[in-house]
Amino acid sequence: MATPVYIRMKQSFYVPPLSTVRLGQIAKITGPRRYMPNLNSLILHQVCPEDRNIVIIDGVSVIHEVIQKYPHLDVELIGPNQCVLHVEKQRKKPSLLIISAIWLLLFIGAAMAIMNFHFDVSMLEVQQKLHYMLTGEESEHPLWIQVPYSIGLGVGMILFFNHWFQKRFNEEPSPMEVEIFKYQEDLDHYVAINENKAENKHVDD
Template structure:
């Protein structure tokens, strides 16, 4: 009875070294430890060390390589049938660039959110509405700085904090923040697009 190899891959795999081995990109499981150890160090790809980027591969490519090495082995693929190798060579982080990027994104987010809130308030004429409500309820003329404006300002800030579920390094719950969800959806869309484009090119060639 032949041994069975279970191979599991993710959609996007981060690679730090141009010489890629099977254990770098897939999770392997086999009852035969000798076969498993041989396949862990099976060369899969040799990337250009000076060309970081994303490379698409298929599980069938891995199956072909494994069968050449172990022809009597039964292979059961799990997970993604097509996946992406994201090659990012290790290097010293450029702290000045990282700090400037964080500052730029923070300022853009802050002023962008402030502009959106101000345009909404102007479009809905919230100030006039508050003055009318205050005058109808109290009978006095609003000076623009009443309990309505104060409660609205505090509630708006608290709502933003609770919605984004994040303040500094602290989170209000273990759930992912809306920003993390959107970034994950964005990454998934990019991965799907890259795999589909690669599949189309392979079909047309």
């Protein structure tokens, strides 16, 4: 009777260049304990320069490698059918000048967006009318409303993005992190589908 082994592959995994990819790195395995060390250390792929920055490890190839070594095992895949390997190449330290230029550009862009929004909704007139309703006096620049409003706008943005430089206020991901995660998930899914299309076309030819 075949011994069952269950494998759940990770959707994506980051590896350094020229590294050896083992099954235990890209998947969680459960089965008889005596097979776990060998299965975890089973070599699936050797990253080479021709791989560039993305490699697809298909579930069928994983099953093939396991059965080749242990034909008496009954391998079942749970979860994703592919694992997308991202080859992380050594990154250069970013230039302080470039970082400053990008920060300045984003700061000016954000400031222009906020000012244009306030102009469109006539925020100054609203604050002037609010000042008149509360005090009975007219003022062209009701600073006691404008200053706290400006401070609150900045604090609200910090709390919304859940970050102050490297400090995180709670364990919840920020909206930016969620969007980056969704983008990476869609990218991995797209790469996996295109890889399958290329393989099917190659088989048909």
